[in-house]
Amino acid sequence: MSHTLDVQHLSKQFNQDLILSDLAFQLKRGEILSIVGPSGSGKTTLLRILAGLESPSQGSIHMYGKEITFQKANRRDISLVFQQPLLFPHMTVQENITYGAKLAGKKNNHKISELLKSTGLDRFKSYFPSEISGGQQQRVALARAMATEPEIILFDEPFSSLDPKLRQQIRYWVRDFLVNQSITGVFVTHDTEEAMIMGDRLALFHEGKFQQIDQAEVIHKHPANSFVADFLGGHLVIDEQNYVPLKECSLDPINEQEARSYNGVLQHITYQNGQAVGHIFLEDLDHKISLPLEKPISGEEVTLYIKESSIRTFGGSSL
Amino acid sequence: MNIKKMTFVMLALLLFIMPVLLLLLQSVSSPWRFQSGESFHFQIESFQVLWSAANLLEATLWSIVVGAGVLILNMAVGIAAGKALSTLSFKGKPLLEALFLSPVLIPVLAVAMGLHLFMIQAGLADTALGVILIHLVPTIPYSIRIFHNSYAQLGKHMLEQPVVLGAGPLQQLFTVELPLMKPAIRSVTFLTIVISLSQYAITSIIGGGRIVTLPMIFFPFLDTANTSVMAAFAVWFAMIPLAMYIIVEAFILLLPYSRMPWRNTR
Numbered sequence: 001m002s003h004t005l006d007v008q009h010l011s012k013q014f015n016q017d018l019i020l021s022d023l024a025f026q027l028k029r030g031e032i033l034s035i036v037g038p039s040g041s042g043k044t045t046l047l048r049i050l051a052g053l054e055s056p057s058q059g060s061i062h063m064y065g066k067e068i069t070f071q072k073a074n075r076r077d078i079s080l081v082f083q084q085p086l087l088f089p090h091m092t093v094q095e096n097i098t099y100g101a102k103l104a105g106k107k108n109n110h111k112i113s114e115l116l117k118s119t120g121l122d123r124f125k126s127y128f129p130s131e132i133s134g135g136q137q138q139r140v141a142l143a144r145a146m147a148t149e150p151e152i153i154l155f156d157e158p159f160s161s162l163d164p165k166l167r168q169q170i171r172y173w174v175r176d177f178l179v180n181q182s183i184t185g186v187f188v189t190h191d192t193e194e195a196m197i198m199g200d201r202l203a204l205f206h207e208g209k210f211q212q213i214d215q216a217e218v219i220h221k222h223p224a225n226s227f228v229a230d231f232l233g234g235h236l237v238i239d240e241q242n243y244v245p246l247k248e249c250s251l252d253p254i255n256e257q258e259a260r261s262y263n264g265v266l267q268h269i270t271y272q273n274g275q276a277v278g279h280i281f282l283e284d285l286d287h288k289i290s291l292p293l294e295k296p297i298s299g300e301e302v303t304l305y306i307k308e309s310s311i312r313t314f315g316g317s318s319l
Numbered sequence: 320m321n322i323k324k325m326t327f328v329m330l331a332l333l334l335f336i337m338p339v340l341l342l343l344l345q346s347v348s349s350p351w352r353f354q355s356g357e358s359f360h361f362q363i364e365s366f367q368v369l370w371s372a373a374n375l376l377e378a379t380l381w382s383i384v385v386g387a388g389v390l391i392l393n394m395a396v397g398i399a400a401g402k403a404l405s406t407l408s409f410k411g412k413p414l415l416e417a418l419f420l421s422p423v424l425i426p427v428l429a430v431a432m433g434l435h436l437f438m439i440q441a442g443l444a445d446t447a448l449g450v451i452l453i454h455l456v457p458t459i460p461y462s463i464r465i466f467h468n469s470y471a472q473l474g475k476h477m478l479e480q481p482v483v484l485g486a487g488p489l490q491q492l493f494t495v496e497l498p499l500m501k502p503a504i505r506s507v508t509f510l511t512i513v514i515s516l517s518q519y520a521i522t523s524i525i526g527g528g529r530i531v532t533l534p535m536i537f538f539p540f541l542d543t544a545n546t547s548v549m550a551a552f553a554v555w556f557a558m559i560p561l562a563m564y565i566i567v568e569a570f571i572l573l574l575p576y577s578r579m580p581w582r583n584t585r
Contacts, residue, residue, distance in 0.1 A: 080482070082479075088495055095576060103490060
């Protein structure tokens, strides 16, 4: 069976800048891919090209074996949820949700009312967008994209305007919806935690390329390069070739012959998931790490100890 | 009522309602002078003079036909050009914007004189179509400007959202763009019809006396000192933009997703 989405040699150039460089990936039906990377790395451009709002400089996009590279956006069975809700202000909540479904001839009153219920917007269905809160607006925008029941839904950081609690809820709701309807999803974010929750696979995007695509666990255990290790934050990058998992670093001296040490400054202590986390700047490596603290530390000067045997080499599952 | 509301009502009464009322009263009363000691004399002779003016009905009809034609063309060109200017980026865009505005920077009469020759060659002189086209010169720059601003205000993403949801260009125009640009449609309606109605010189040059519009029979009356007749004329004149506005407003109500004023769903 051919892939739902098959992207080959995709490149995009703006003037002199190469935004996307020879990208390639495939998605199976119902699979959810999280693309994570720093802001401004071109993730949004990739989504816009997949949605048909922009055309690539090179490369091809196939959906179920059929080329759609130059197909118009409104003819593609792909929906895009933008960062802002972008609701139509002159339509009620219900009309907004029905809009796309009506155009696609998929209007189904039962499904619409199901969507209204599951988003908790039933009570607000005859309200106008200006009369509901930002979080509710974003839920309407999600429901509107889902109501068209496309083959693929692309998400461009759709939860960034929600508060953490609501964000948590909606993440699972969106994920469950995609899984139940076996809709293929591409989810762009700069939040690694969100990327891991939403995606079956994780793609780390940087400098117009995927640095690594794999399951979160594999990427975490075997980062492909220093960017991946640094971005995920679970490792201490020693140089371009070598890294140490943070859990094998210690602030206490190690009774071993072959160990090395780095001097650092404890800049902050924060508390996450019931654990004190020390934010340490390592002067020798010009690098910042966040390390769980097992016991209270006095003073700012700290020394980080690493066993030589803990040092690993990059080169995990690349592309 | 708070102070702000009060001020608004007072200003509206003073600057808008009162003059209109005075105009209406003057049209149905004898000429009246300040401190002349005369009281209000009801009369409708002024309207009789108006009716008796040769080809008043014909001129009214031509004014409506020309006004409607100018409005339709302004909408079509304004929307297309406005959308292109706000969504496309290309080299020389500022120059093009300046060119679109240039017709109002050059005296219309100068343009009309030049275009007259072209109209004669093209067989458009002395025709309604010719008059409609020449009326585009003083109106279209404003329409393009208004729709350009309107599209810019909607923003690029709001225009992409319907596309992503599967709307074709026409569906998008009628379900999203036009309903959200109602204020612009209203402005363009009033502006173009009033400008078109007040053109005297260019209408007579291109119309060649065969297309007679209201100003052409209005102007000879300016000589009379009879303010009642002038008022009656002004009232008659004002009916056309008003009627057109009501018609356009009805069309706006027909747009998808319009809230009927008498129907509130909640």
